[in-house]
Amino acid sequence: MGRQGAAVTSFFKKILGQPSAALPDWLKSQQDLKKSFDPKLSIGQVDFVAFDTELTGLDFKDDAIISIGAVKLRGATILPGKTFYRLVKPECELKRKSVVVHELTHSDLECAEDILDVVGDFVKFAGNAVFIGHFVHIDLNFVNKVLQQNFGVSLKNSAVDTATLHDWLYENDIHFARYHKGMTTQSDLFSMARKYGVEGGKSHNAFSDAYITAQLFQRFVSFLPECGVKTLKDLLKVARP
């Protein structure tokens, strides 16, 4: 990401106040994360947060976050009691297409909150965990966009990508390909969920997608020890976003 010095327009400065002048506590402690980061931890000891965002679209400039869903893991163990799901009050018009996909309309979002509150709480929820996402760079970019606009900083957490991890396993672990009788040609979350027998929730929203991502991660991790991937450092090498 590394967008520390991204230009902040005077317009944003005017309505949002000076960036980085006073970072709130939750973001300040976040920025020191690298110091406590221990790449030698075995994967089973690492705290992860699998997350997904819903967006009005994929255009980085015009589109924005509609909702964020997340679930915590300790190693490959999902902790279903530790979840996060919040809706964001829309700033730009909801595009017709995403209304169809997510079935969220303006009226649904009436109970939604300000984007900064949601992102703030999400960052607090995640703490110093390592993020897991499917094509996670997209979601991270949108979260960081909010942080950049408001404070001129980005998240410091490490992240692993389930799409990358899947491709790597397919290339490098013969058991994996054989076990799953070949690879899925489609790498979108739902094709993969179907292929690997992961049940989604009843609805398609940021939370159920995050939950599916967590379960895919769980499946893939079971193949890693035999490939010599044991520590967080090893994992980051093969599942880099």
Added chain:
Amino acid sequence: MLQDEIIDFFQNVLPFDRLSREALGDMVSDIAMEYYPKGEQILKQGGPPIEFLGVIKRGGVKVYQISENDEEVVIDLRSEGEHFGMLSLISGDRSRNNVVTIEDTICYQVPKKTVLAVLQNNPEVNDYFLKSFFINLLDKTYEETRKAYSNGTTGEQLLFSTKVKEIVRTEPRTVSPDISIQQAAIEMATHKISSLIVIDSTGRPVGMVTDRDFREKVVAEAKDVASPVKSIMNTPLITIDAEDNCFEALLRMIRHRIHHILVLEGRKLKGLLTNHDFMLMQGSSPTILVKEIGQIESIEELQDTAPKFYRAVSSLLHHGARPHNITGLITELTEKITNTVISIFEKENGKPPIDYTLFYYGGAGRRELTLSFRVSMGIIYSDGASSQLQAEADNYFKLLTGTINRSMLACDLTGKKQCIKMDNIQGASFWQEQFSKWGTGAGTGREAGFFDMRPIRGDHKRVDSLRQYLLNRAAQYKGMMEAIVADTLQVSPPVAFFKDFVVEKGGEHKNKLNLYDKGIKPLADCARIYGLEKGVIHRSTLGRLHELKSMHGFRIAEDMAQAFGYLNGLLINNQLRQAEEGEKPGNFINPDILTNFERKTLKESFKFIARLFEEIEGNYWGGKVLP
């Protein structure tokens, strides 16, 4: 959201269904969800105790023990909505069983402290867990006992007839009541045991101390470890006399909810009996049945043989026998009966006018008979007899056939089906001519089961050379293979499920499923086709599959063998159930009585067969059967 889904799930899991939604909400807040690939060992017998209760969300596990003879004794298969690890969790000392996933499995893990809290606050849940193990065991053994007694056979070693002293093994460690708590703890640590029996100077047991007493009465209350051990021991002791029967011991353990009971001889300590000992008790032995059949002198004595078969099979099953062991045994015993019947016939009617060989074919030839006993036989006699001798022989064989068919009926082993037809009694050259016509069209008497022919009585060479002729012909003549494949593909595996199943729509077997015709036979047929293609000599389905895998790297063979074993096991269990209910064991199964797990596995097996068929069909029309 997710928590609600999980609460919904637990509301359908015994005994958590008795908890309120609120209580479940508390419970769910600190559970975990874990994924185990197929074949992963979750718990190891004798290993460290489990720290959570595993509740299966999806998939299934096998719970088993390794006996002292290194045999695997399967205790249970658990599937969705069932749990494992409770015994180990409550006892907290070590794991009692091995738990291994038999398919990809997702489990919820309820932490130990949460489970204990739930047990403490909900007596009815507590009761459920304390009882279920024993009640299950009791139901099983009691059923066996009931049957044994109502039929009055010998050779059974069961709960009612076995005395406690006959199965007690464990010699417990004893200490005197006056040694210090610390000395007692050292004693336990040295011998790596979790309990001690306290005996007085005359050798009479007066109390017992366990790990738990050290936790609850010593550490928690900061008691002086120099105090005598008798100050923390449990009294009174629950005991049983060595002369009492095992059933009484089991009852007493249930009544007092304990897993160990002290066995006394007079007033002296004899040993310790655990619930494990009951599981290792021997049942009825099939060897006795073999002996009985050998001693039969008239056909009338064969009556009531069937119930003895059922008991022998039931006992084997309970002791963890594999399905192929059981079909092997049933076939073996059927052969014994056939031979006995013919010996009796020869005593009355003399030796045959011309030499002949009796053979089994089909399932009996492959040694794959189940309790529905579809035995098929045939006779090959020497060619070239004079017409007068031939007429004598024809008459002799007619009588023999009548006797065999009648005897099998008398044993109540074949139902209405004739096991030997007059058409199947032919000279060697006639058989060969018959086989040479196979594959040229319909109505040639083609029956793939003849590939599995196996000599039972008489010169084996007649059968072996005829079979070799058939095998050679299959290898050389493509039309014959094509015909055999076409016959096999006639059956359509029930893969389109209504709700969960396709069953018979009417008639006697309405709403039932023919497990043999739709599942077991197609698998045997496929194995035969692949085997013929590769020139495999084995007759048995598993033998064929094994060779296909080891000699020809045929990967799918392993899955075929597993499905074959599973379906046979399911069928035999169902047949025993039918026998218990006074029905004649058949090949039909009522899907309603299956557990979710069984139903699901069955469904997968049929899907698998359908895929095999597709593959055979696809490859076959390319002119070759194997890929």
